[in-house]
Amino acid sequence: MTTTDMQPTGREIGATWERMVAKRRLYTLIGLAILLFAFVSSVRFADESNAGHFFERLPHLFDFLSWLIPKEWTDVWRALFDIASPNDKGGEEYNFAKGRVYFWGDFYVPEYFELMITTINIAIVSTIVGFVFAVPLSFLVARNFSPSTPLRLVAKRIMEVLRAFPEIVIAGLFTAVLSIGPVAAIIAVSLHTIGALGKLFYEVVENADMKADDGLRAVGANWFERVRFAALPQVMPNFASYALLRLEINVRASTIIGAVGGGGIGEELKLSISRGFGAKTVALVLLLFVTIVAVDQFSAWLRRKLVGEHAFLLQH
């Protein structure tokens, strides 16, 4: 069939194009107007329901820097390493030496380092626990390896709920059961990690090359053998890399959970800021910052070794 007789003239093409562009511009403008409206009303809503108002408090925004700056900068180092301060006149602001955690004899670990280690341990344990549960779960959920559809859907829903469930509620529930401490935080972060890693993992499994699986099926391998020899060798580097990425996020998450009662450095930081202890706050923020950067760098280095120069999206 020839279409030459149906071809529009140049003028018609131009008119259609202009109409299209005008329509698209109109939609863009409407979208922007809605966004602007939502933005302005959100700002007003947030400002009204806040304890202090934005423009009222703005001149005082840097007031808090005045308490943050310690009288003597050396106090920051003393706070960090639990060395007795000459400013100590009783009270909690300068009682640095009290926090020492003695191991044997005169050898002690400074309090904040101990808390930081607790927080990091929470993050590592939850990442490991999450990894161990997420791997089998992801093979149940992945379309290409799932043994049965009902099981797949159930496992998928479980993962979604685990991912969306507010961590503080799990932490609060287990604080009641296990008494206050880091274990409640571990459980809360672990459960969230199972859901988050499970989702990433099953997407990796679904994208796996199925040729190896075809071969194994052809020789009559069962489900475990297929997973072990066809899928795992392909997906393991990606799994490990996502787990490391999760570790970075979990260090932050366990700090936050700590601040709401899960122990570790978050709790100390919250207390220190709310009481306005300048030197202690600076020491804690410094320690936390350096640790987070170190963990991120280490994990980035290890990930590069595992999967090469892959750009991973930051995922929470």
Add this chain to the structure above:
Amino acid sequence: MTFTMIHQSRRHEIEERYPEYFKRSFRQRFGFAMVVAGTLLYGLYALWFFDLPRLVAEAQWQRFGIYLSQWVSYDVQPELRVKDDGSIETRYPRFSVLGDDPHPDWIVDTADGGKTVLIDGTSRSVAVNHKQAVVTAQGQSVTVDLSGENPRVIGQAPAWMTVYDDNVLASFGFAGDASISSDRVRVRKRFLGWANFVFDTHSPFFNKPAGEVISLITSGPRIDPEQSNLSLAFDNIWFNNAWQHGDVWTKLFQTIVMAFLGTLLGALAAFPLAFLAARNITRNRLVNQVLKRMFDFLRSVDMLIWALFLTRAFGPGPLAGSGAIFLTETGTLGKLYSEGLENIDDKPREGIKSTGASTALVHRYGVMPQIVPVMVSQTLYQWESNVRGATIIGAVGAGGIGLKLWEAMRTNSNWANVGYMVLLILMVVFLFDAASNAVRHRLMGTNKAAMGH
């Protein structure tokens, strides 16, 4: 069974042809086993570090069941007091969910002047008169003598009954329990569901069947002369004392607004900065590096620290939360955007440049069409994940539903409210998840959304 034998020389030949499979390095052979062993060793260390065996041994697992059952149930605790004249008086605690003047049909008067509490029909009940309490459960009836100084179980006490010196405790499982002293019997009857979820006990609509409430609202005479019944009903629901619907929904909305404001402002700030940070757009290593380190700094200081500082600066509320998300998000989105910009295809830019267009036009037509879908998709993803994050940030005072959730948990008595808020949060998160997925898949031009992702 037959084996296929391979000749020695053939075997050598194969081994030499594929050395990488037959002569594997130490790391290849034992690397995985070593990682597993290291993880196990670390697990042992963690067991010691967190003192897990002791914690598990001392854990009060029964609380877990109790609290979880409180998520979806409520109880009424009538107290039957034996008065001096031998009559039985029923009392309810203050703020009982039954209202000020309760006469539930599961407490019946008996012929001898006593009262019977039917906990589960007649199969589980507590009958009290001035001399004795008869507890019926699991097909047994046990009489507790109340005439002495202390309650005395007549006969053998069954397994569901715990006898203390001045108190006898009968447990009916989920249905409730009864605590019997010589002068009073306190019964707890548990109901599945949420009590007074719509109207609280102070509302004129309290305890009325749904049909009556609807007819009152649509055609009944005004209960309050100042306002219509519809607005009164809405008022009663919104300011429900037990559930605080109005407050909960406002706080939930605050959380969403916090995430929205923080992400949008972060995106607006990150957008121009990302162009300066991308090394293929701005050819100035110093500017690139300074901005990239700034993004890292904003991200690494962490949302929690920003939230704590801003709560001190602005006072508790969504402003502090929005600010914290904004600062973190500027870092995160700046990093993502600049990485996206560095990965674009340079050919369209060259094409536009060759027509002699200005820099602004080169960016508008050579860069933006490639990058905008990626940016919008990443921003939506961050918004969605910030809705989740804002919940937790709220608990440290940065506003939103987090703080409310935390307060409800703190008291350990209001788990039904916790359940309600968790349900709302889950709904919001799923809604955002689905919406942002749909939009992202449309933008990225894949039809994965249609595949039921």
